[in-house]
Every structure is written in C-alpha cells, then in structure tokens.
Amino acid sequence: MSNGLTADGAANVLAIDNLVVTLGQRDDGPRIIDDISLHVGEGETLCLVGESGSGKSVTSLSVMGLLPKRVLRPTAGSIRLVGEELRAASDRRLRELRATRMAMIFQEPMTALNPVVPVARQIDEVLRAHTKYSAEERRRRIHAMMEQVRLPDVPRILASYPHQLSGGQRQRIMIAMALILDPKLLIADEPTTALDVTTQQQILALIRDLQREHGTAVLFITHDMGVVAEIADRVAVMRNGRIVETGALKSILRSPQEDYTRKLLSAVPSLIPRPARAHEASPAVLDVEGLSKVYRDRAMFGRARVVAAAEAVSLQLRKGHTLGIVGESGSGKSTVARCIMRLIEPSAGQIRLGGSDISFLSRRRLRPHRKRIQMIFQDPYRSLNPRMTVGETIAEGPVNFGMPRADALKQAKDLLRLVDLPTDSVARYPHQFSGGQRQRIAIARALAMNPDVLVADEAVSALDVSVQSQVLDLLDEIQKRLGIALLFITHDLRVAAQICDEVIVMQNGKVVEQGPAATILTQPRMPYTRALLEAAPGRDWDFANFCPVAQGALRLEPSQI
Amino acid sequence: MALESISATDTVPMRGKSVFGFLISSPIIAGASLCLLLVIASAILAPLLSPHNPMEMVPALRLKPPSADYPLGTDAFGRDLLSRTLYGGRISLLIGLGAAIISIVIGLAIGLVSGFFRWADAIIMRVMDGLMAIPAILLAIAVVALSGASLQTVLIAIIIPEIPRVVRLVRSVVLTAREEPYVEAAIAMGTSLPKILWRHLMPNTFAPLIVQGTYVCASAILTEAILSFLGAGISPETPTWGNIMAEGRSVFVIKPSLIFVPGFLLSIAILSINLIGDAARDALDPRMKQREGGR
Numbered sequence: 001m002s003n004g005l006t007a008d009g010a011a012n013v014l015a016i017d018n019l020v021v022t023l024g025q026r027d028d029g030p031r032i033i034d035d036i037s038l039h040v041g042e043g044e045t046l047c048l049v050g051e052s053g054s055g056k057s058v059t060s061l062s063v064m065g066l067l068p069k070r071v072l073r074p075t076a077g078s079i080r081l082v083g084e085e086l087r088a089a090s091d092r093r094l095r096e097l098r099a100t101r102m103a104m105i106f107q108e109p110m111t112a113l114n115p116v117v118p119v120a121r122q123i124d125e126v127l128r129a130h131t132k133y134s135a136e137e138r139r140r141r142i143h144a145m146m147e148q149v150r151l152p153d154v155p156r157i158l159a160s161y162p163h164q165l166s167g168g169q170r171q172r173i174m175i176a177m178a179l180i181l182d183p184k185l186l187i188a189d190e191p192t193t194a195l196d197v198t199t200q201q202q203i204l205a206l207i208r209d210l211q212r213e214h215g216t217a218v219l220f221i222t223h224d225m226g227v228v229a230e231i232a233d234r235v236a237v238m239r240n241g242r243i244v245e246t247g248a249l250k251s252i253l254r255s256p257q258e259d260y261t262r263k264l265l266s267a268v269p270s271l272i273p274r275p276a277r278a279h280e281a282s283p284a285v286l287d288v289e290g291l292s293k294v295y296r297d298r299a300m301f302g303r304a305r306v307v308a309a310a311e312a313v314s315l316q317l318r319k320g321h322t323l324g325i326v327g328e329s330g331s332g333k334s335t336v337a338r339c340i341m342r343l344i345e346p347s348a349g350q351i352r353l354g355g356s357d358i359s360f361l362s363r364r365r366l367r368p369h370r371k372r373i374q375m376i377f378q379d380p381y382r383s384l385n386p387r388m389t390v391g392e393t394i395a396e397g398p399v400n401f402g403m404p405r406a407d408a409l410k411q412a413k414d415l416l417r418l419v420d421l422p423t424d425s426v427a428r429y430p431h432q433f434s435g436g437q438r439q440r441i442a443i444a445r446a447l448a449m450n451p452d453v454l455v456a457d458e459a460v461s462a463l464d465v466s467v468q469s470q471v472l473d474l475l476d477e478i479q480k481r482l483g484i485a486l487l488f489i490t491h492d493l494r495v496a497a498q499i500c501d502e503v504i505v506m507q508n509g510k511v512v513e514q515g516p517a518a519t520i521l522t523q524p525r526m527p528y529t530r531a532l533l534e535a536a537p538g539r540d541w542d543f544a545n546f547c548p549v550a551q552g553a554l555r556l557e558p559s560q561i
Numbered sequence: 562m563a564l565e566s567i568s569a570t571d572t573v574p575m576r577g578k579s580v581f582g583f584l585i586s587s588p589i590i591a592g593a594s595l596c597l598l599l600v601i602a603s604a605i606l607a608p609l610l611s612p613h614n615p616m617e618m619v620p621a622l623r624l625k626p627p628s629a630d631y632p633l634g635t636d637a638f639g640r641d642l643l644s645r646t647l648y649g650g651r652i653s654l655l656i657g658l659g660a661a662i663i664s665i666v667i668g669l670a671i672g673l674v675s676g677f678f679r680w681a682d683a684i685i686m687r688v689m690d691g692l693m694a695i696p697a698i699l700l701a702i703a704v705v706a707l708s709g710a711s712l713q714t715v716l717i718a719i720i721i722p723e724i725p726r727v728v729r730l731v732r733s734v735v736l737t738a739r740e741e742p743y744v745e746a747a748i749a750m751g752t753s754l755p756k757i758l759w760r761h762l763m764p765n766t767f768a769p770l771i772v773q774g775t776y777v778c779a780s781a782i783l784t785e786a787i788l789s790f791l792g793a794g795i796s797p798e799t800p801t802w803g804n805i806m807a808e809g810r811s812v813f814v815i816k817p818s819l820i821f822v823p824g825f826l827l828s829i830a831i832l833s834i835n836l837i838g839d840a841a842r843d844a845l846d847p848r849m850k851q852r853e854g855g856r
Contacts, residue, residue, distance in 0.1 A: 370751035383742035387764045397750035
C-alpha cells in the first residue's frame with residue numbers, strides 16, 4: 001500500500017502531479033484545482049473526501065478528460081495513467097482510454113444511462129465500440145459480468161429500460177458497464193449518495209469485491225466519512241482545490257494532522273444516541289392517530305391501482321421534545337410530515353394540534369391553526385423565494401396574521417440575530433447566502449410564526465457535515481430556549497441519534513418500531529431496524545473521538561424475536 | 562461559520578446587471594435593436610417627417626417617379642408614398658404593441674387561474690384548445706366581416722388566437738412553480754391564495770412572457786398586414802403597410818416600389834423583433850446560458 005506514495009509511476013495506476021485547473025481562458029485565472037498530487041496504486045482504493053465546492057469532482061473529470069471545454073482547463077502539472085500522460089493525449093486517444101483503461105460511475109445512474117435504450121444494448125455498445133468480439137462472445141461476456149455484479153434474473157434485467165429498474169440495480173448496471181473491459185482505474189464519484197443505506201452497503205461491498213478480483217485501482221469520491229471508513233485504503237482530504245492531508249485510512253481517522261481534517265471528523269454525528277434528556281411529563285402538542293394517505297391511480301379502464309403511502313400512523317409529540325421519523329426512501333416519512341402540515345390531504349385519521357383536530361378542516365377554518373405548526377424543507381436553494389428579500393420572506397407569515405409590516409420587519413431582524421446571521425441580511429436576497437445560511441433563514445421564517453411545532457423534513461440532508469452540525473446545534477438551542485416541539489424527518493441514523501428523544505422507524509408506509517431513541521438505536525427489536533443500523537456506514541468508528549466505537553456502547557443484541 | 566464560506570459561491574446566479582443589457586450583447590442584436598429603434602422613431606415622428614398629408618390625393622400626379630417634392634414618388638391616386646409609409650408604420654406598431662400587451666395581460670390572468678386551480682383547469686384548457694383550432698386569418702376575417710373594419714376589430718381579431726398560446730405558457734410555468742418548496746412554505750404560513758399567485762407564482766412568468774410578447778408582436782404586425790393585403794383589414798384609405806401593398810399589386814409592373822418599400826420595412830421590423838426575442842430568451846433562460854458556456 002505504501003508504494004502509492006512514491007511517484008516513480010511504475011506501481012501507480014494513476015499519478016497526478018502538481019495539477020492545476022484554472023477557470024476561464026486565461027492562464028492566471030482563478031485556480032479551481034491548485035497544485036494537487038495524488039497517486040493510486042494497483043488494487044488500491046483512494047478516497048477523495050471534501051465538502052461541496054472543494055474540487056473533488058473537477059479532479060475526477062480532469063482525469064477522464066471530461067472538463068467542460070473553454071470553461072475549466074488544466075494549465076500545469078501532469079496526469080499519468082499507467083505511465084501515459086493524459087494531458088497530452090488527443091480526444092480520440094482519450095475516448096479509447098475511457099473505456100479500456102479507465103471508467104467512471106456517477107452519483108445518479110438514471111442520468112448516466114440512456115432512458116430509451118434497453119440496458120443490454122447499452123452494455124453491448126461499449127463492447128462493440130472497443131472490441132472485435134463476435135456477437136456470441138459479447139453476449140457471453142455481458143452475462144458473466146451481470147453475474148459478477150450479482151444481479152438476479154439476468155435476462156429480464158438485460159431487456160429492461162433504466163426506469164424499470166431500482167436505483168441499486170441501475171448502479172449495478174453502471175458498474176457492469178464500467179468494468180466490462182477490465183479497466184485499470186475506476187473512478188467512482190459519490191456512487192452511493194443517492195441510494196438508501198441498505199443498498200449503499202451492498203454496492204460498497206460489490207465495488208470492494210470486484211476490485212479485489214480484478215486488481216482495479218479505485219479513486220472513490222465522497223463527502224461521507226462513514227463511507228470512507230468502509231471502503232478506503234488511503235484517504236486524501238480536499239479543501240478549496242487543495243489537498244489538505246493524505247494518509248492511510250487508520251492514521252487519518254486516528255490521528256489527523258491537520259486542523260481541517262480534525263474539524264471534518266469531529267463534525268460527523270455519532271451513532272451512539274446522546275444521553276436522554278430529563279423531561280417532566282409535558283403535555284402533547286401534536287397527537288396523530290391512525291393517519292393514512294392513499295393514492296389512487298385513476299384508470300379509465302380496468303381497476304384503479306391503490307397505493308398506501310402511509311398506513312395507520314400514530315404518534316405523539318410533547319412540548320420541548322424531538323421526535324424523529326426515520327426510514328429509507330419511499331417509506332412514507334415525508335408523506336406523514338406533509339399530511340400533518342396539511343400540504344396534502346390525509347385520507348383518514350386524526351391530527352390533533354394542541355387539542356383541536358385539523359385533519360379535515362377547510363382551507364379557511366384551517367388558517368388560524370397554521371401558525372402553530374411550521375415547516376423547514378430539505379433543499380434550502382428552493383425553499384426561499386429567490387425574488388423576495390430575506391426580510392420580506394421572514395415577515396410574510398406574521399403579516400398574514402395581521403402584524404403591521406414595520407413590526408414584522410423589526411421582528412425579522414431579531415430572528416436573524418437568533419439564528420446567528422447579521423441583521424442587515426433583511427435587505428439581501430437568498431442567492432447571496434450559502435446553503436447553511438439559507439437554512440438558517442428558513443428556520444427564522446418558521447420561528448417568525450412563533451409555532452408550537454416545527455416539522456423539519458430532511459432539513460440538514462443537503463448540507464455539508466460541518467454546516468450540518470451547526471444547524472443541528474442551532475435547532476437544539478432554539479428548542480431549549482423556546483420549548484418548541486420538533487418533528488424531525490431524516491434518513492440519516494447518525495443525525496437521528498444526536499437530535500431525537502424518541503424515534504419512529506417506518507417502512508413501506510407503516511410504522512415498524514417506535515420508542516425512545518436510546519433504546520431503538522441500540523437495542524432494536526425489529527429485523528428491519530437492525531438491518532438499517534447494521535447498514536449505517538462506518539458504524540464501528542467513533543469519528544469525533546478518533547477511535548473505534550467502545551465495545552458495548554453500540555451493541556446490537558441478538559434479535560429477541 | 563468559517564466552514565460555511567466554502568459552499569457560499571457555488572450556485573450564485575449573475576445578478577445586478579441591467580435586464581436589458583442583452584440588447585447590445587452581439588453586433589447582430591445591436592443592429593436589430595437599432596433598426597427597430599429607427600422604425601419606431603420614424604412612426605412616432607411621422608407628422609414631422611412626412612412632406613405631405615398621407616390621405617391627400619392629387620389626381621394629376623399619379624404614379625410619379627421619385628422627385629424632390631415626392632421623395633419616393635406617388636401611388637395610383639397621387640398620394641405621397643413616403644408619407645403613407647411613415648404613417649403606415651404607426652398602425653403596424655400600434656397593432657403589434659397592443660396585441661402583445663393585451664394578449665399577455667388576458668392570457669396571464671387566465672393562465673394563473675388555470676395553473677393553480679385544478680377545477681378551473683380542465684374547463685379553461687378545453688376552451689383554449691377550441692380557440693386554437695380556429696384558423697387565425699379566417700377568424701379575423703369573420704370578426705371584421707361581422708363588426709366592420711376598424712382598428713379595434715382588427716386588434717381583437719388578432720388577439721383572440723394569441724391568447725391560448727399565452728395561457729398555455731403561463732399555465733406550464735405555474736404548474737412547475739407551485740411545486741416549489743417556497744410556495745408550500747407560503748401555504749404553511751397561511752398566505753392567502755391571491756397573494757400566493759401575485760407574489761410567489763406570477764414573477765416566475767415574467768421572463769418567458771417577455772419573450773412570448775416579442776413573438777406575439779411580430780406575428781400581429783404580420784397578420785395585420787396580411788388582413789389589409791387581403792382587403793379584410795382596416796379600411797383601404799387608411800395608410801397601413803398592408804393597404805399600400807394591396808393597392809400597389811395592380812400597378813406592380815409600372816411602380817414596384819409601392820410593394821417593395823412597405824414590404825421592406827415590414828420585413829425589417831419583424832426580423833428585428835424576432836431577433837430581439839431570441840436574444841431575450843437566451844438572456845433570460847439560464848439553461849440557454851449554460852449551454853452557451855458549456856461545450
């Protein structure tokens with residue numbers, strides 16, 4: 001493994017030396033990649049980690065020769081693939097290399113696959129373009145590859161179009177396409193970020209196994225420290241286009257040398273639930289009983305298809321408490337949140353907000369209850385109206401309920417101070433803020449209504465870990481100060497462990513398990529919850545304390561069923 | 562906070578530049594803007610620039626070639642071609658601008674309602690489908706035949722078939738925008754429906770509407786000219802580009818400039834407006850901008 005550190009090029013499959021990528025036409029333009037050097041050896045996995053905008057993806061695109069022309073250009077340094085200089089390679093040579101020597105898999109396989117061509121033809125195209133195999137030989141190889149990526153029912157899957165497959169299956173097809181010509185280098189750009197944890201675990205295992213069999217060098221790009229702990233041999237930490245630190249996995253996790261690495265690792269929330277908070281028995285502010293949401297596909301002929309997005313969900317949220325709803329995509333957790341907000345109409349059940357049932361109130365009758373429950377959305381880039389100033393955005397709610405505009409704007413300034421933003425932000429527009437700051441604005445907007453309940457739908461999922469921990473701290477502090485009840489929807493068990501008092505685990509629209517976070521996340525009773533916990537990447541490592549998780553702190557006792 | 566600055570600059574769109582900066586973005590667009598400006602100026606200043614009354618007939622001076630007194634000569638009734646062309650520009654531009662503004666205002670209102678209220682959508686869109694099925698020129702001829710040839714009737718006849726296009730455009734924008742989380746946040750804050758339409762949804766339609774407006778304007782000018790040429794437009798003694806060309810048709814062999822002069826101005830005006838519309842679309846649609854910068 002240490003041979004990767006030498007720059008002699010012999011053992012290195014990929015050697016990047018002093019690479020500089022600049023923005024724009026001029027050589028002295030802003031440097032997006034600033035003098036980085038990376039080496040990946042045969043059979044080695046190098047994880048490139050960093051927050052958004054750190055230049056991870058630009059690095060991988062420079063290697064593949066896929067940088068947008070005339071916008072980003074490599075201006076200095078060298079990229080060598082098995083000794084061959086890629087910066088000097090012609091477009092034609094690069095095209096050839098891209099299939100035979102290096103391959104790439106992306107975050108969203110749906111956009112990387114052609115939606116109108118069956119997947120078999122897409123894999124076949126790769127073989128046809130770069131080999132002279134006969135049709136029979138190509139078919140044989142495709143089938144062998146499909147076995148290797150462990151896809152079941154190969155003939156059916158090969159005949160399918162991408163949209164007929166699940167996210168995990170699509171990613172397996174992408175991996176099959178990438179590895180079918182047995183390339184020396186595989187670049188994986190956040191390949192599991194869009195997948196559920198259980199699928200992520202399988203894909204990571206698959207990449208690891210295939211790498212071992214083929215001896216492929218893997219450049220793995222991710223922002224998730226958990227994934228790093230699962231798959232990396234060595235780690236390179238990037239920030240602002242520079243390599244901050246490179247080292248073997250264990251030494252980075254155990255004794256990071258640089259402040260930035262330490263900060264990044266400490267920001268990773270622990271899977272060990274935080275100590276339970278002492279709570280006096282406070283009254284329930286939100287009481288949901290038997291909530292269901294059924295979608296009917298109205299068909300003109302034949303029977304209508306009925307899909308239950310949520311089925312008989314009951315929950316209770318007390319003042320000052322945080323209740324987490326966790327589950328994978330499609331589990332119905334967002335449906336429940338949106339029903340409670342009455343953004344969609346529930347099909348059945350009761351939603352009692354401070355004693356009054358709001359589940360079937362008309363638009364007008366509902367309006368007075370609106371201010372008692374507010375929501376924070378996942379994507380801070382879309383949840384603020386880009387054409388309204390921050391002040392107007394925050395003041396909108398109170399003005400709706402009759403507060404004079406001047407008073408509402410004054411209150412907006414106070415709220416901005418509460419969420420740690422400068423008060424002169426009122427006159428600015430959302431695009432002038434970063435993702436984390438926008439999420440703070442969204443929180444201020446929700447608080448402007450002085451609600452009893454705050455619903456946070458994946459409110460920190462789109463943020464970088466360091467920003468994530470700041471926003472979580474902010475929510476915690478606001479809750480302490482104002483006694484707000486928080487309904488926190490997340491797919492991330494780490495986040496849930498750090499913020500929730502109680503947890504509800506959902507699967508396919510049904511509640512699987514519910515109870516205190518400390519119990520559910522350490523001694524799950526249901527197999528599904530156990531599977532979720534076991535799939536959480538890097539669960540054996542306590543990132544913030546730079547050591548393995550202490551024995552017994554997170555024990556999963558044998559199932560009691 | 563220090564860490565936040567990393568992601569701060571990612572997707573900050575370009576702002577602060579003048580909205581109309583695109584008018585001088587390339588030599589062709591600048592040329593088109595200049596041409597349109599000249600046509601507009603000549604129409605506005607027609608009373609000052611015209612050497613004669615455009616309606617005044619001098620039977621002794623029929624079909625005269627250009628002279629010092631009549632720079633472009635005269636038509637079959639002895640009227641000054643230059644004066645008639647300048648005044649004709651007024652009608653054309655008035656029709657173009659009027660059609661664009663009125664069809665957008667009406668279409669915007671109908672489109673907003675149709676996009677936001679499901680119950681209204683089905684009814685409105687079927688009516689619009691019906692309107693779109695009627696051939697524009699035929700409808701215009703029918704309207705003019707029913708209520709007589711005047712500026713208003715011609716304007717109405719031109720606007721009616723344009724409205725469904727605007728409605729469809731606005732509706733599609735609203736359908737996408739209403740799914741945005743900021744609209745849901747507004748609903749959660751108890752914002753009233755008219756206010757949501759006005760503050761959160763309508764601003765999204767402005768950019769595509771400016772573009773659509775230029776196309777409506779160009780096609781309205783063209784339709785008016787066609788109607789006049791066919792004799793179904795504004796009464797023949799009124800100088801419009803279509804009318805001048807219609808009258809010139811019978812004497813084309815003797816005096817082709819009767820068709821060429823207004824025809825040339827018509828082409829220039831429409832070409833300029835369409836070019837400016839394309840430039841506006843490129844400037845206002847971020848996707849087009851990306852494509853330009855991309856590969």
